[in-house]
Amino acid sequence: MANGVETIQRATEPVPRRPHSDSGWADRLFRSTLRGGGFLVLLVMSLVGGFLAYRAWEALSEAGTSFLTTETWEPDVGEFGIAAVITGTAMIAAVAIAIAVPLALGTALYISEYAPPRLRRTLVSLVDLMAAVPSVVYGLWGLFFLQGEIVGLARWISTYFGWFPPFDVTGADPRDPLATATVYTASTFIAGLVVALMVAPIICSIMREVFSQTPVGEREGALALGATRWGVISSVVLPFGRGGMIGGTMLGLGRALGETIGVYMIISPVFDIQWHVLQTGGNSVSALIALRYGEATSFGMSALMAAGLALFVVTLIVNFAASSIVARSRSGAESDS
Amino acid sequence: MGTITEHRTPAGHVAPTPRPPEERRRLGTLRATDVYAAVGAALAALSITFLLFTRFTGFTGGLGFAATAYALFLGLYTLLVSLEEDGPAVRDRVASVIVHSLAALTLAALVFVVLYTLLEGREALGNLNFFTEDLVAAGPLDPITVGGIRHAVVGTLVEITIALLITVPTGLVCAVFLNEVPGRLARFVRTIVEAMTALPSIVAGLFVYATAILALGLEKSALAAGLALSVMMLPIIIRSADVVLRLVPGTLREAAYATGAPRWRTVWHVVLPTARSGLTTAVILGTARGIGETSPVLLTAGYATDTNTDPLHGAMTSLPLAAFQLVRSPEPAYIARGFGAAAVLMALVLLLFVLARIIGGRGPGQLSRRQEHRRVAGSARDLRRIESRRAGPTNGPGAPGKPARSHP
Missing domain, CATH: 1.10.3720.10 (MetI-like)
Structure with a gap:
């Protein structure tokens, strides 16, 4: 630690000493081992990134800018692009975040502000545990339980709010009582719901962490000025935790963008831009990779690499933005979320 | 909010006095009227929804019932509270209800996801062969009592x-x-x-x-x-x-x-x-x-x-x-x-x-009682060793030294 060194130096002020410049061969060996470990990790990580970029380049240079605008995925005939899948990914993530954030915010506020102290620790553990539940469990639940139950809601939304384009479902006739419900299944909406439940605990635990760091003095200041409990929340806790809220949401977004299995199990893949959230069919980059890796030729593989790289770049930007927002906010100064 | 954060005066204006570690105060005060309002609103909402669904309209579906009842509950509760309280207090109550219900919904949904898996899995988990066999012998139509994971x-x-x-x-x-x-x-x-x-x-x-x-x-x-x-x-x-x-x-x-x-x-x-x-x-x-x-x-x-x-x-x-x-x-x-x-x-x-x-469960440096005991015993042993060595060849300068504690 630089701190330790400085303190020692200051303590022996008259003759400045550098205690660690050379303290024996064992120490030198130790430090070079550590440095080697660091280099190894660096090597592995840059190998992953570099290899992805290298293999993706083949496909990218072939496709050029049409990679961003083509919707179909037929790399072997030269017709491929991520327009459909990246839009699908973004839409699933948007649905997930729109649902997860209010739920997570409410839960985080409840745990940090309303729950009795004895219950608080249990709830914190519960939420942390839920963040560790494997995604295949959420996927199973979505496929076998949620899908059947939610069709009614999807139909209701599309019937009464179908004038809003994303909620429109083509081919559905609400007046026909015998109409099949399959136009509402395997949709972006249902996949988004499943992903929402997956990311809600992650978002919640970051928000709770930040809320619980609100200075007690400021809370009590607000209370002393006559604020109600909601007054304290809205004038102290939420402004203090704003950075953490945004950062937590973005970290959740990063997870939602990269989620594979939950989406792959639910969605029925289409290679068009599917704006109708409630309608069957959708896609995501990770589902595309899971679907097509097995049959891919060498060029198909590098096209998939390009898609994976595009997804990685997006999640990378989201994550870095999140951590810089968290770190710059007042509340994030001491938390490592 | 600016007004509140400005409480933190720069050091020097006010002589800082050493304060005990801050602890949050409990704000829980529940009055009887709060409970009456909540229970009354809930009962009224349920009744109205029930009437709507069975008598007045053709609404169906469990989800719709719950959503309608909840919306009615919120409205009625706001109404009941606003009979007695003024603006900020009403907002406080309504916000509290919303936060509670969001939390309940989230936690219930998450717990349900896990319970659903366990519940659906119990048929397989009940058979011992599920843990002791693999799936080689299990044909597509074999019952659950054959083959496992x-x-x-x-x-x-x-x-x-x-x-x-x-x-x-x-x-x-x-x-x-x-x-x-x-x-x-x-x-x-x-x-x-x-x-x-x-x-x-x-x-x-x-x-x-x-x-x-x-x-x-x-x-x-x-x-x-x-x-x-x-x-x-x-x-x-x-x-x-x-x-x-x-x-x-x-x-x-x-x-x-x-x-x-x-x-x-x-x-x-x-x-x-x-x-x-x-x-x-x-x-x-x-x-x-x-x-x-x-x-x-x-x-x-x-x-x-x-x-x-x-x-x-x-x-x-x-x-x-x-x-x-x-x-x-x-x-x-x-x-x-x-x-x-x-x-x-x-x-x-x-x-x-x-x-x-x-x-x-503990932060670094925080020890359980047994660990602490072990540390204290260890450092006492070290001390004895050092002192016995010192007492051996030469009699060093007389400071006996206090028993060293490893760390707090």
């Missing part, structure tokens, strides 16, 4: 062991590097590690599939799956270990340096033991993440129904992959087995999580 349990253990053998040494060395050899390189490595936590797990799988399997000619095997899991888990473990190591009090390190200990001794005897519980937690939670990950394994491990213990050859199935593949079958017995596999996986994750809580 032994192969997947074995596969999970083999794959996660490989991943841990790779990630734990590398991850811990790298985390110690980040903390003990600060500098430009460490900062750079930290940034890269942070970037890699954003790597979607399927891309990690794709990377190993393209390098180890397609380019290097490795079979789809446990080794490839372990590699894919390692690529995914390494940044997670490094990051959380880094955070834990950063929490080791600087005073402990300084004390070690002050005794003249070289760096490696300081790390080995002070930093790592102090952070031991936190590091264990970091590794366990990383394991829990890795064990449940399906997508890297999907690309690299292949799918098999026989028990395979050879990590180098042949496909090997892990629990999440088994759950994922089994439920794609139309046969109810296979779906039940899939849920059973997911339930076993859940139980494993739960076990790891509880383990992490037990080990890592």
Whole structure:
């Protein structure tokens, strides 16, 4: 630690000493081992990134800018692009975040502000545990339980709010009582719901962490000025935790963008831009990779690499933005979320 | 809010007095009228919804019933409260109701997801053969009493062991590097590690599939799956270990340096033991993440129904992959087995999580009573040894020294 060194130096002020410049061969060996470990990790990580970029380049240079605008995925005939899948990914993530954030915010506020102290620790553990539940469990639940139950809601939304384009479902006739419900299944909406439940605990635990760091003095200041409990929340806790809220949401977004299995199990893949959230069919980059890796030729593989790289770049930007927002906010100064 | 944050006057204006550690005050006061308002609104909302659904309109459906009842409840509750209270208090009550219901909804949904899996899996879990057999002998139409997921349990253990053998040494060395050899390189490595936590797990799988399997000619095997899991888990473990190591009090390190200990001794005897519980937690939670990950394994491990213990050859199935593949079958017995596999996986994750809580419940440097006892006994022993040595050859300068306590 630089701190330790400085303190020692200051303590022996008259003759400045550098205690660690050379303290024996064992120490030198130790430090070079550590440095080697660091280099190894660096090597592995840059190998992953570099290899992805290298293999993706083949496909990218072939496709050029049409990679961003083509919707179909037929790399072997030269017709491929991520327009459909990246839009699908973004839409699933948007649905997930729109649902997860209010739920997570409410839960985080409840745990940090309303729950009795004895219950608080249990709830914190519960939420942390839920963040560790494997995604295949959420996927199973979505496929076998949620899908059947939610069709009614999807139909209701599309019937009464179908004038809003994303909620429109083509081919559905609400007046026909015998109409099949399959136009509402395997949709972006249902996949988004499943992903929402997956990311809600992650978002919640970051928000709770930040809320619980609100200075007690400021809370009590607000209370002393006559604020109600909601007054304290809205004038102290939420402004203090704003950075953490945004950062937590973005970290959740990063997870939602990269989620594979939950989406792959639910969605029925289409290679068009599917704006109708409630309608069957959708896609995501990770589902595309899971679907097509097995049959891919060498060029198909590098096209998939390009898609994976595009997804990685997006999640990378989201994550870095999140951590810089968290770190710059007042509340994030001491938390490592 | 500006008005409130300005309370923090710069030091110097007001003489700062030493304050005891701040503790939050309980704000719980529940009056009888609050309860009446809530219960009354709930009853009225239920009744009106019931009337709406059975008498007045043609509404149907459980979800619709709940939503209508909730909306009515909110409206009625606001009305009842506003009869007695003024603006801010009404807002407070309504906000409280909304926060409570959001939390209840979220927690109930999350708990239900887990319970649903366990419930659906109980049919498979009730049979002993589910744990002792694999699926080789089970034909598509065989009942649940034939075949099990032994192969997947074995596969999970083999794959996660490989991943841990790779990630734990590398991850811990790298985390110690980040903390003990600060500098430009460490900062750079930290940034890269942070970037890699954003790597979607399927891309990690794709990377190993393209390098180890397609380019290097490795079979789809446990080794490839372990590699894919390692690529995914390494940044997670490094990051959380880094955070834990950063929490080791600087005073402990300084004390070690002050005794003249070289760096490696300081790390080995002070930093790592102090952070031991936190590091264990970091590794366990990383394991829990890795064990449940399906997508890297999907690309690299292949799918098999026989028990395979050879990590180098042949496909090997892990629990999440088994759950994922089994439920794609139309046969109810296979779906039940899939849920059973997911339930076993859940139980494993739960076990790891509880383990992490037990080990890592404390911050670094905080000891359990037994650990503290051991430390005190150890330092007393050291003291006796030192004093006996001192008493032996020469009689040193007379200060006997107090019994040293290791640390608070």
